[in-house]
Amino acid sequence: MLRNYKESFIRLFYPAACALCSEMLDLEERILCAGCARTLNDLVWPLDEAWVEERFESLDHVWAVFAYRSPFKELLHDVKYARKDHLLKACRGPALSLAQAITSDHAYDAILPIPIHRLKLIKRHFNQAEVLAELLDPELTPPLARSLLIKRHPIPSQTFLNHEERAINVYGAFKVRRPKKIAGRAFLLIDDVFTTGATADEAARTLKSHGARRVDLLALARTVRTS
Numbered sequence: 140m141l142r143n144y145k146e147s148f149i150r151l152f153y154p155a156a157c158a159l160c161s162e163m164l165d166l167e168e169r170i171l172c173a174g175c176a177r178t179l180n181d182l183v184w185p186l187d188e189a190w191v192e193e194r195f196e197s198l199d200h201v202w203a204v205f206a207y208r209s210p211f212k213e214l215l216h217d218v219k220y221a222r223k224d225h226l227l228k229a230c231r232g233p234a235l236s237l238a239q240a241i242t243s244d245h246a247y248d249a250i251l252p253i254p255i256h257r258l259k260l261i262k263r264h265f266n267q268a269e270v271l272a273e274l275l276d277p278e279l280t281p282p283l284a285r286s287l288l289i290k291r292h293p294i295p296s297q298t299f300l301n302h303e304e305r306a307i308n309v310y311g312a313f314k315v316r317r318p319k320k321i322a323g324r325a326f327l328l329i330d331d332v333f334t335t336g337a338t339a340d341e342a343a344r345t346l347k348s349h350g351a352r353r354v355d356l357l358a359l360a361r362t363v364r365t366s
């Protein structure tokens with residue numbers, strides 16, 4: 140509460156703008172104005188539609204919080220390419236609700252953000268999947284394991300590849316750091332956007348090749364086919 144007062148007081152002298160539409164924020168608004176927060180909220184999948192009805196080679200279950208549409212797209216673009224990792228806080232509420240629903244239904248030994256390659260990390264300064272996992276971590280029971288999985292090499296752009304080509308493109312991209320911590324365990328992977336699932340499926344394949352019992356994925360958003 141005191142923090143809110145402090146923030147409001149600071150805001151009197153240093154007004155903040157909405158991260159999406161640049162309108163000036165009211166004192167009680169955070170990151171997004173009420174209108175943009177509502178539009179973003181409209182993209183949240185209802186709980187019974189958050190599960191992705193698709194079968195994967197190695198991933199057991201996949202859930203996504205948002206539909207990957209405007210204005211979520213713009214928000215995530217700014218997170219990744221304008222180095223505004225704090226904007227992910229605008230997604231915390233719905234992401235936490237889904238994460239809590241999943242982890243209360245299924246028992247996991249650890250939560251694993253999908254790693255990015257160290258060269259990308261140097262360029263971007265943070266891994267958005269890890270920032271998201273850190274935002275959720277204090278409210279979740281399974282511990283956050285940052286370094287069990289590492290990215291061996293950067294994955295070339297997947298944009299123009301079909302499903303099979305993507306699977307080949309990502310093969311061998313991940314490496315397990317402490318195999319003893321993998322065998323017989325269940326993991327919930329965290330990632331930003333789920334498109335075909337090739338990357339997350341490869342991460343799951345790598346974990347299962349070291350004996351992981353179950354690997355699920357919670358993605359912040361999933362792309363929606365426009366047909």
Ligand SMILES: [Zn+2]
Binds near residue numbers: 158161175
């Ligand atoms: Zn706005």
